[in-house]
Structures are given as C-alpha cells and as structure tokens.
Amino acid sequence: MTDTHTVATTPNGETLAQRANKALLMLAARGDQQKSADELAGITAACKRAEDASKDLDALAEIVTEFATRNVPYTPPPLPPDARKATTNLRGVATRALDSEEDLTSRLRGNAVQTALETAEAIVKRSKQALIAAADTERRRVTPDGIGRPITVLPGKESVRIQAQRIQSTLQQRAAQQVTDLPAAIDGWRAAASEWNAVSRSLAQAISELPPEIKAFIEAAVSDDGAGWSLLTPAVREWLDMDGHGDGYVMRKW
Missing domain, CATH: 1.10.287 (Helix Hairpins)
Incomplete structure (x- = not known):
C-alpha cells in the first residue's frame, strides 16, 4: 500500500501475504490444538484476504505498466487516509508472525489488522475504477x-x-x-x-462519383439535420427506386 501501488514486502522480499501464510503454518506446527475452529477460521480468513489483496495489487501494477507502454495517461487515485498506518500495522504483524510466543489470533482478528485489510481492499477498488476511467477517456480520445x-x-x-x-x-x-x-x-x-x-x-x-443531385441528397441525408424535401428531386427519386438504392433511407416528419 505505497504511493506507487506496489505490494508491500518484508526486508527479505516476501509479501505480507506470504508472511501471513507462514504464520498460519507456524501456528499449526506449534500444535495449537487449544484454538477453536472459529479462531482458526479467523486466522485463515485474514490470511486469505491479505493474499487476495496482494494478488490484486500485483495484477493492477501489470495493467498500469501496459497502459504506460501504450502511452495511455493514468493517474493513481488518492490513497485512503489510513493507508500508511495500515501498512505499518501489517508489517508489524508480519514481523511478529514467526515469533513462537506470539498469539496471532487476537492480532489478526483485531481492529488494527482488519482496518488495514479493508484499506488494502479499498485501494484495489479505487485503482480498478481509475484504470477503467482512464481507458474510457482513451476510447473517447481516439474516436x-x-x-x-x-x-x-x-x-x-x-x-x-x-x-x-x-x-x-x-x-x-x-x-x-x-x-x-x-x-x-x-x-x-x-x-x-x-x-x-x-x-x-x-x-x-464513391459518393464523389455520383451525379451532383444524388451526391447532394446523400450528403444531406447522413447529416444531423437530414435531407430536406427539396433535395428529393425526380432524379433522386428515380435513383432511390433503382436496384434497392433506397434501402436504408427513411422519411421522418419534424
């Protein structure tokens, strides 16, 4: 959750999700049979959310790179107010995750970590919206x-x-x-x-090669105002009646 929307890593280069998964394995290795199924489910859910957010941020970073190679302007959305604090909280939990004396159940389910995960998910959502908006702006530009x-x-x-x-x-x-x-x-x-x-x-x-009267009619017909009745001359009517030339033209009353 940095300004560049890269995935936060620990000093050894692991993502927070990877550290969280290690913590889960450590809890199992320590034989914490005393923990209830609900407590273990809370740990698993927190790890899953962290990993999903990390994967999403990685994928979004790749899309940002794709935009840059195509010279498509993209401005990252403002980070949520608590983004930096959330990053610090997650790093702290990840650092302590492998401590055999640390009880992660309350920490992973606590308000600080849950808020941090919500912040990460908010960044993902805002970034997706910003990328979609940037793409649609490019569509309008080239149209x-x-x-x-x-x-x-x-x-x-x-x-x-x-x-x-x-x-x-x-x-x-x-x-x-x-x-x-x-x-x-x-x-x-x-x-x-x-x-x-x-x-x-x-x-x-093709239009330039048509007779002048027919050319004038066709050019007017595809304009915003359409072709006026005066342009529907006998020559134009004859042309419209030939070989299905009139297919696709309709008459409307203002």
Missing part, C-alpha cells in the same frame, strides 16, 4: 468526430457499410469492468479508429 452518424447506403458498397457499422459498435462500446481486458480493448479501439479513416475515404470516393 473520430461524427462516428455516431448514420452510415451512407450505397449500391455495391454493402461490405463497406457492414465494416463501418462494426467499427461504430466497437468505438461506442465503453470500457469493460474487468481491468485485465482493458489493454486489449484499447488496442481494439485504436485499430477501429484507423479502420474508420480508410472506410470513410472509400465511401467519400
């Missing part, structure tokens, strides 16, 4: 302007339209709640944005 507009319907360009719709769906999909999926999602958004540029150029080229 081209006008990505939500209707795709131009053109004869002979059906495959391009399908591709464009797939790209739209990808770029409109917000970041997943599973942080391990975020690096791949960022790569997918960036690839989709690059594809969109190629698709847009292909559609623009």
Whole structure:
C-alpha cells in the first residue's frame, strides 16, 4: 500500500501475504490444538484476504505498466487516509508472525489488522475504477468526430457499410469492468479508429462519383439535420427506386 501501488514486502522480499501464510503454518506446527475452529477460521480468513489483496495489487501494477507502454495517461487515485498506518500495522504483524510466543489470533482478528485489510481492499477498488476511467477517456480520445452518424447506403458498397457499422459498435462500446481486458480493448479501439479513416475515404470516393443531385441528397441525408424535401428531386427519386438504392433511407416528419 505505497504511493506507487506496489505490494508491500518484508526486508527479505516476501509479501505480507506470504508472511501471513507462514504464520498460519507456524501456528499449526506449534500444535495449537487449544484454538477453536472459529479462531482458526479467523486466522485463515485474514490470511486469505491479505493474499487476495496482494494478488490484486500485483495484477493492477501489470495493467498500469501496459497502459504506460501504450502511452495511455493514468493517474493513481488518492490513497485512503489510513493507508500508511495500515501498512505499518501489517508489517508489524508480519514481523511478529514467526515469533513462537506470539498469539496471532487476537492480532489478526483485531481492529488494527482488519482496518488495514479493508484499506488494502479499498485501494484495489479505487485503482480498478481509475484504470477503467482512464481507458474510457482513451476510447473517447481516439474516436473520430461524427462516428455516431448514420452510415451512407450505397449500391455495391454493402461490405463497406457492414465494416463501418462494426467499427461504430466497437468505438461506442465503453470500457469493460474487468481491468485485465482493458489493454486489449484499447488496442481494439485504436485499430477501429484507423479502420474508420480508410472506410470513410472509400465511401467519400464513391459518393464523389455520383451525379451532383444524388451526391447532394446523400450528403444531406447522413447529416444531423437530414435531407430536406427539396433535395428529393425526380432524379433522386428515380435513383432511390433503382436496384434497392433506397434501402436504408427513411422519411421522418419534424
């Protein structure tokens, strides 16, 4: 629970979770048969929570590294007020864990250690939320302007339209709640944005080759305001009636 969100370790390089597990083994080796099942369950639960938090923090550190290699800005969330104190408490318990005279039951179940574990879990939760927010900010950054507009319907360009719709769906999909999926999602958004540029150029080229009246109608139809009635000239109507050209166009009344 440090400012860099790395996993706190003891002087010999072990994580606190590893020291806690050693303490549990030592308790068993010391033959503490006097302890009740409830007491042993409390020890096991504390060790499990410590190990889960350590694993989560390790995984989050890897995701932060993945963000850095992709130049995705990420700001770690502020640490909870008691983070430094919690780290000190956990280190103290871990250091005393192998002392044969130490009774860990009350310590591991005590308020200081429980608060420390809650703090570690809070850091994990806040870090996940910050990573998800950073990924979604990157999605919005790479998304081209006008990505939500209707795709131009053109004869002979059906495959391009399908591709464009797939790209739209990808770029409109917000970041997943599973942080391990975020690096791949960022790569997918960036690839989709690059594809969109190629698709847009292909559609623009096809539109430029149409007769002026039809070109004007199509360009207006995909705008935010749509095509006005005056643009629906006899030539445009004839074109829309040919070979299913009108598929995908709808009329609406304001």
